[in-house]
Amino acid sequence: MKKLILWAMLLLSIGTCQAQNATQIFDRTVAAYKAAGAVSASYSMGSSKGNIVMKGNQFRILANNIKSWYDGKTQWTYSSATQEVNISTPSANQLVMVNPLAAAQSLKAGYSMSAKKSGTGYVLTLKPKAKSKVVSIALYVSKNYVLTKAVYTTNKGSQTLTISNYKTKVATSASTFKFSKNQVPAGTEVVDLR
Secondary structure, eight states, rough: OOHHHHHHHHHHHHHHHHHHHHHHHHHHHHHHHHOOSSEEEEEEEETTEEEEOOOOOEEEEEEESSSEEOSSSSSSEEEETEEEEEOOOOOOHTTTTTTTTHHHHHHHHHHEEEEEETTTEEEEEEEEESOOOEEEEEEEEEESSOEEEEEEEETTTEEEEEEEEESSSOOOOOOSSOOGGGGOOTTOEEEEOO
């Protein structure tokens, strides 16, 4: 009986240690992003490829099928499919879909985490705490706490987001995160949804 209790305590302490390490790795990754100033990176996910520039809660996404600018309050999104720009004031929930910092806070609150070493970095495995369409998320983090890949698995399959050309302390200005008509084809309709 004592051996069984000792084994149970050991397994619990290992589980707690892994959860704590995963949380620490996650927190260090977010802290590294926050400390990096403005960052830029290339990304690909399925047929979507593009570049993102981020500074604090501001971002600009230039992809093959969409362009989006967010200055911390207003979001402008151009879709090549509709040939229009939509202007909105997104809610916190809407920002989770496109803003890495908002997404990170959502992941930390809604998912349990475990970590393992992989090559020169880590793989964080996230499982939803509540019923969800997402089965798991695997975050691949370098030894310098930079996210290099994310694999989202649902009951319908998985998608991989690959990040490359990550640069820190990128020169930006306020105009980097604001829409200008010369950034889209002439004659593009602008729809204000605010």
